[in-house]
Amino acid sequence: MHFWRMTMVTRRRLLFLPIACFALVLTGLPGLSAQSSEQIDLDAIQRIKEEGFDRSQVMDTAWWLTEVHGPRLTNSPQLRAAADWTVKKLTEWGLANAKQEPWGETFGRGWSNERTVVHVVKPSPWPVIAYARAWTPGTNGPVVAEAVLAPLATDADLDKFRGKLKGKVVLLQAVREVKPMFDAPAHRYTATELNELAVQEPPSPGRGGFGPGGGQAFAAKRNAFLIAEGAVAVLEPGSGRGDSGSVLVGSGGSRNPKDPPVPPQLAVATEHYNRLARMVGKGTPVTIEVDVRSSFHDADQNMFNIVAEIPGTDKADEVVMLGAHFDSWHAGVGAVDNAAGSAVMMEAMRILKQSGLRLRRTVRLGLWTGEEQGLIGSRMYVKNHFADPATMQVKPEHAQLAGYFNMDNGTGQYRGVYLQGNEAVAPIFRAWLVPFENLGAGSLTIRNTGGTDHLAYNAVGLSGFQFIQDPIQYSSRTHHSNLDVYDQLVAADLMKNAVITAAFVYHTANREQMLPRKALPKPTAPPRPPTQQ
Template sequence: MTRSRIIGAFFVLLLALPIPAQISLERLDLDAIYRIKDEGLNRSQVMETLSYLTDVYGPRLTGSPQIKAAAEWTKKKLMEWELANVNLESWGPFGRGWSNEQFNARAISADTSFQLIAYPKAWTPGTDGTIGADVVTAVINNDQDFEKFRGQVRGKFVMITAMRDVPAEFQAPGRRLTEEDLTNLSNQPIQTARGDGAGQRGGPGGGRGNNPQNFNQRRLKFFLDEGVIATIEAGQGSGGTVFVQGGGGRNTTDPAVPAQVVLAVEHYGRIWRMLEKKIPVRIEMNIQNKFYDDDLNSFNIVGEIPGTDRADELVMLGAHFDSWHSGTGATDNAAGSAVMLEAIRILKATHLKMRRTVRLGLWTGEEQGLLGSRAYVTQHFADRADMTLKPEHAKFAGYFNVDNGTGAIRGVYLQGNEAAAPVFQAWMQPFKNLGMTTLAIRNTGGTDHLSFDAVGLPGFQFIQDPVEYGSRTHHSNMDVYERIQAPDMMKNAVIVASFVYLTANRDEKLPRKPLPAAQK
């Protein structure tokens, strides 16, 4: 019998065993886990690392000077920890960089004035210094509305969204996953059949017209052609929390857009109601934004701990390094980056021997569509467009990702990888006292493990307590250091370091799903 047939027969036999029996076959190095816990819980540096990424360097928008400075600091830190092959690996093109250099805004009427909580959208232009002008409303919801406001908005600040209700927050914004939540996550999801009628999510009736994005572009062009100073929209969130992303293109060939500002809903509402009462309101605003065209490429931060007898095989841990710009990118995703940096520091500090090479990857361009991790996977493993595999693909053991905020790790999303379940079930045993108990067979999206999964590599995102991620911090001005939970960060780094260590020393690489079809 050939070696491949022997191995195949072994896996058939293994899969025929009951899951408890498969779990018992997984070897746990409890001495190594003790050392990882001791280093990570008693001598942690994770919050110091986080403070540098957030407090010192601030928001890390891909292409900005801030992300480049933060990357240089991270590279230096990895070299201090004596990692090998530390590098800023270029990919691209990404497009122009952008940063907000200065912003202030004030509303003024005959009887009062007040400072505004507001932020410019990324990749939008600024103003020519401080400009004072009247505020008007121009809510355009369809093509017929354009003519209503033609010739009415030149030289004005224009409020472009209708004022919405702001209900009281009767539920706390922060929460942990309950046992019921975890049980529901662990259940196999059933996809019910859907029709394709208009008005369903994703159907042709799901937005303003058949193409909401195209309509928004035409609306922005209208305001630009009409000569507005800036558009102003009410932010999602309340209580001073403002969610802000991008508003313009990264490429010089993209259509020009006007200056765009997102205003805290409470301040938006105050101005809106004053205008309803026919009370004139002026705004004085200074927006200084800067584009960077000198280098259209971006980079991923990499560094590794070489393995021993299986050094040509690879285990990876990673997180996206970039953020949006209104906060300091603490929960999204300095938290994940700091956890991964701490995990690899722990592995280095404990001097644990690992058979496979362990490589850290911190990705840029995630917020624009997983761009950095996809470029890395294409460069090293496979292009999902044609699924032509590179030699490194066969040598890959597994990838672990953190990108759901500061919350404690409660388990692993398996991405449909049934064969990984008994492996991770065994590995979770030493961490049940840290709250890690759950495996979810379901997929979770929106972050960088998908780049690996898309080419048939075992990539996993951890299940985390939401804390305030979806309710307060994700892409908002409140995504700052103070929203981070230090005990959770310490526990997360310990769990990640342990899973990476166990993967690096396992006799076999982690199980894989069948290769996916090309995604042309």
């Protein structure tokens, strides 16, 4: 007999056994009880699975966000267009209060790149794989110039090349080693790796920091030097991991229009950069044509997050949140980082709405901008609605948030949940994962994971969680690179993630109590003294 056609009583009896077995395994671990009485609504899970697997729209949503609208650098025209489409789509799905909610603080100027062409003219013509760095200017039309190898890492280097860079294309680094790839770049977690991840480790001692802004200070000095010397463009290898055509591209300039100008800067495929650097280094003259067309957008320097809701019923004043960052870098189309997360969380909302399931608490979606610049959007939302971590003076909404779930680790399927040090939620999540073990999701780790938007919630004592995901090629190839494209998305994984997210949100919305929290953290900064009149 098909599992879902059994009676509810039979299903609940069958489900109790694995939950009880898990409880026995977990007995003796800190914070875990010998039994879990957590209620699981299998009828709801069946309806969620049917909607999420039989009528999924997650890949279509991801396609619109990526291949239609392109990369979504914060405050770029592409992001604003994608945000308009998203609000319209959420409204079409019947969600309430879909809107763009302002941060309340200035982000800075926008930036977009319309054209980047780098081509070797002499000694033999060939095209160069290169991408303009964000917030750097264009070349004001095509320029043809000689390349100069000028590694500028110290003040002595600046003195060495003074008067030698006018009208030149500057190769800013020496040849970079490219190592062979002996291991497959794509990977799924093994059972052994998940077991290792589940082992709690003591926190590592903090390391001493570098001097305050030392690297940034020299970079600013070097940029001023290059501008004063009249360099026409700066090329660097976009390496760091992967290579073999994977180019890491970030920012090279400032969002503040009042900051000093920087030269045109391009990240080049390491293998192509090395060819240029070797030729110049061995005394072979190289002439390069560079044509970069980029635009700054200063008209509106304020930003927003995207929010939408499914209103609750008898506990409607309490809220469950799910979210992902909406912005991306610009060399690819921001597919795995993080249209994947945005599309999954949108799909989870669509599943909950279309399945017609009753939700006691209000469910709210948050799609954050400015994440790539330091989790700005989610931090502003938390500050505006819940608390400022600098003072920890909580607002009324702080007591009404039942929990927050985040996705931002690429396209890989969920394998479990990072508990962020919250021991009390372990038996709850363990029970909720049992119906999804056949999808490969059954692991919990008490460890923290960082670098994304659930941290904004944790910073003010709210229960925020990130799912454990298979790495696939996230860190090895696609993260922040030109290979972050739609074709890297794994449809089956995203469908599973949307279903599991919807189930977790459903159970959080309908359980009698909100999810347990850790103790409130202390303020991160001392209060400011009163202003003298």
